[in-house]
Amino acid sequence: MQSTTKIILRPWNAATLILRTTIISLIVITGYAFTTFNTRGVDFWAGVDMLGSNFQALLLSPQLKNITFVTMVHNLFITIGLGFLTTIFGAAIALGFALLAAQNLAPRWLTVIIKGLTAFIRAVPTVLWVLIFAVSAGLGSVAAVLGMTFHSAGYLIKAYAESFEEIDHGTIEALKASGANWWQIVFQAVLPSSATALLSWTFLRFEINFSTAIAMGAAAGAGGIGYDMFMASGYYLNLHEMGAFTYAVLAFAIVLEAGATRYKASLSK
Amino acid sequence: MPLLHIAQLSKRYGTDKYALDGIEFTVDTGEFVAIIGPSGAGKSTLLRCINHMIPMTSGDVFFNDTSTKALPAHTLRTHRTQIGMIFQHYNLVNRLSVIENVLHGRLGYKSTAAGVMGWYSTAEKQQAVEILQSLGLSDHMYKRCDQLSGGQKQRVGIARALIQNPKLLLCDEPIASLDPSAAKIIMDTLKDINQRLGITIIVNLHQVDVAMRYAQRIIGINSGKIVCDATPHDLTPTIIHQVYGSEAGELILDFGEQHAQA
Ligand SMILES: Nc1ncnc2c1ncn2[C@@H]1O[C@H](COP(=O)(O)OP(=O)(O)OP(=O)(O)O)[C@@H](O)[C@H]1O
Ligand SMILES: [Mg+2]
Numbered sequence: 001m002q003s004t005t006k007i008i009l010r011p012w013n014a015a016t017l018i019l020r021t022t023i024i025s026l027i028v029i030t031g032y033a034f035t036t037f038n039t040r041g042v043d044f045w046a047g048v049d050m051l052g053s054n055f056q057a058l059l060l061s062p063q064l065k066n067i068t069f070v071t072m073v074h075n076l077f078i079t080i081g082l083g084f085l086t087t088i089f090g091a092a093i094a095l096g097f098a099l100l101a102a103q104n105l106a107p108r109w110l111t112v113i114i115k116g117l118t119a120f121i122r123a124v125p126t127v128l129w130v131l132i133f134a135v136s137a138g139l140g141s142v143a144a145v146l147g148m149t150f151h152s153a154g155y156l157i158k159a160y161a162e163s164f165e166e167i168d169h170g171t172i173e174a175l176k177a178s179g180a181n182w183w184q185i186v187f188q189a190v191l192p193s194s195a196t197a198l199l200s201w202t203f204l205r206f207e208i209n210f211s212t213a214i215a216m217g218a219a220a221g222a223g224g225i226g227y228d229m230f231m232a233s234g235y236y237l238n239l240h241e242m243g244a245f246t247y248a249v250l251a252f253a254i255v256l257e258a259g260a261t262r263y264k265a266s267l268s269k
Numbered sequence: 270m271p272l273l274h275i276a277q278l279s280k281r282y283g284t285d286k287y288a289l290d291g292i293e294f295t296v297d298t299g300e301f302v303a304i305i306g307p308s309g310a311g312k313s314t315l316l317r318c319i320n321h322m323i324p325m326t327s328g329d330v331f332f333n334d335t336s337t338k339a340l341p342a343h344t345l346r347t348h349r350t351q352i353g354m355i356f357q358h359y360n361l362v363n364r365l366s367v368i369e370n371v372l373h374g375r376l377g378y379k380s381t382a383a384g385v386m387g388w389y390s391t392a393e394k395q396q397a398v399e400i401l402q403s404l405g406l407s408d409h410m411y412k413r414c415d416q417l418s419g420g421q422k423q424r425v426g427i428a429r430a431l432i433q434n435p436k437l438l439l440c441d442e443p444i445a446s447l448d449p450s451a452a453k454i455i456m457d458t459l460k461d462i463n464q465r466l467g468i469t470i471i472v473n474l475h476q477v478d479v480a481m482r483y484a485q486r487i488i489g490i491n492s493g494k495i496v497c498d499a500t501p502h503d504l505t506p507t508i509i510h511q512v513y514g515s516e517a518g519e520l521i522l523d524f525g526e527q528h529a530q531a
Contacts, residue, residue: 170360174426177320178433179349179377184384188373189362 054239062243066236067228076248079217079224083210086145090152090209091202097153098160099186104172105164114157121154126212130220144222148212152205159205163197164190196267203260210256214249225249271334272298272436272469273319278328280314280493288314290493291328298436301463302471303484307513311493312473316439319471320352321345333436350377353430353468357442359422363415367406367425370414371397374432393432400428404458420451427458431466438462440472444479456483477509 010016064072100106101114121129130147137143167190175185191198217226225245232241273296280289288311296302304312317323319330321337329338337348353374361370375393376384383389389397401407404424414422423443430438440459444452460483463470474480480487481501489497489512496512497504 168358168360170356170358171362173322174354174356174360174429175373175376177322177349177352177354178374178429179346180373180384181346181376181381183381184376184379187385188365188376188387192362192364195364 057239058243063240075225079213082213086148087206089149093153094156101161102164118154118157126151141222144216159201163194167193274331276329281326303480306490310490353435353438355440357445359426361414371428374429438470
């Protein structure tokens with residue numbers, strides 16, 4: 001017998017209602033905004049055309065003018081160094097605190113305190129931490145290192161602690177039952193079991209810190225390729241030079257990615 | 270000579286009902302004891318109270334005629350080194366090699382630094398190799414544990430317990446995740462350890478027929494209380510039904526062999 005009632009796949013409820021209202025409002029707002037922009041007499045298609053030629057200058061004809069290739073590489077390494085140093089400092093601090101923030105390794109009250117503090121540290125953006133440290137250290141590389149280390153540590157404590165919490169409870173129990181103490185369990189079971197996860201998080205944070213280091217070069221005067229980019233774009237208005245820097249950054253990002261992938265593969269085999 | 274005496278042991282998790290309620294029994298050196306009972310009866314809880322993995326609520330556990338109720342941290346470690354434990358899910362460190370996992374059984378005897386760095390003496394390494402040989406694992410010594418089969422992992426677990434030179438082995442459902450032939454190898458190994466090395470064994474089991482075949486003594490637990498404490502010979506279907514709180518005919522029981530011999 002054929003049923004005539006319509007079968008509803010997505011019944012209406014509060015969640016779908018809110019979702020649809022949001023999507024429709026966004027469409028309406030976007031349409032309205034485009035019709036009311038103050039274009040100051042600039043023709044839209046002329047703008048698109050200029051954007052195209054700018055990108056062409058940026059990407060198709062990179063060329064150094066105000067600094068040499070060697071200086072550029074040197075400055076790239078300053079930026080890499082800033083990213084690397086803050087990641088290593090952050091990781092070292094995080095490793096210790098993460099052990100005290102993992103629920104399977106530390107008393108509950110302690111994990112709550114540490115997790116609460118790191119949540120606060122993470123909630124404040126890296127740039128803001130750099131500026132906060134700039135109050136005492138002055139704007140520059142010291143403030144950048146301190147601020148970025150601080151935020152990295154906050155981020156990695158959470159990531160490491162969660163990796164520790166994910167390891168099999170039974171493994172810890174087995175070593176405890178054989179008389180092993182806390183330090184022995186940490187080094188013989190917890191760290192070997194979570195090594196790959198720790199490494200993945202650290203690489204991820206290094207990628208984040210590398211791009212933050214570029215921004216800090218410009219914004220906090222921390223030097224490196226970020227400062228060169230700032231000068232090329234804001235001072236010399238040289239898009240060709242900007243293009244060269246962009247490619248240098250891109251090249252390093254690719255090397256980093258490939259290296260990380262390969263290292264992780266060799267660890268988990 | 271009594272090795273272990275459990276005296277009016279009770280355990281309560283938080284404010285739940287008692288998981289163990291006045292357990293009392295004595296185990297002599299060299300005994301092979303099986304503990305049976307339905308899921309949630311308190312079998313795992315009982316084993317974990319014996320080596321203080323969880324604190325007891327009241328009562329006491331005497332090991333070698335010594336009370337273990339209030340052990341200071343240092344003595345607690347020594348207490349645990351004398352008791353090996355084997356688990357249903359093996360609980361090995363999967364990323365480490367077989368021999369490294371076996372040597373973990375020595376950590377309880379080591380200083381913090383030596384344990385942290387993984388420094389083991391030549392004698393310890395030699396003993397590890399010998400134990401692995403006796404369990405038929407010498408070909409797998411340097412394999413990572415996640416490359417082993419379940420039966421092999423359980424034998425590594427047994428090796429890790431044996432290298433503690435324990436007086437007592439606690440086994441929490443050691444064959445529950447294994448196929449029948451691997452399970453037989455494990456049970457035969459435990460029997461052999463019991464007879465050849467004279468190590469006392471307490472094993473939690475879900476299979477009544479396995480308990481009847483291997484154990485000298487069977488303790489049945491239900492809702493945290495001892496329901497029966499008998500030799501396999503004296504265990505009748507009626508008693509088993511009491512342990513599991515079931516009606517006759519509701520259980521899959523295989524008495525053929527034991528009672529044919531009786
Ligand atoms: N960590 C815990 N916290 C709270 N209650 C627990 C905990 N562990 C066990 N229990 C409770 O204690 C009782 C006994 O559990 P136990 O694990 O000892 O049973 P078991 O006989 O080993 O069962 P199974 O055969 O399923 O392994 C159960 O009611 C269980 O819910
Ligand atoms: Mg259990």
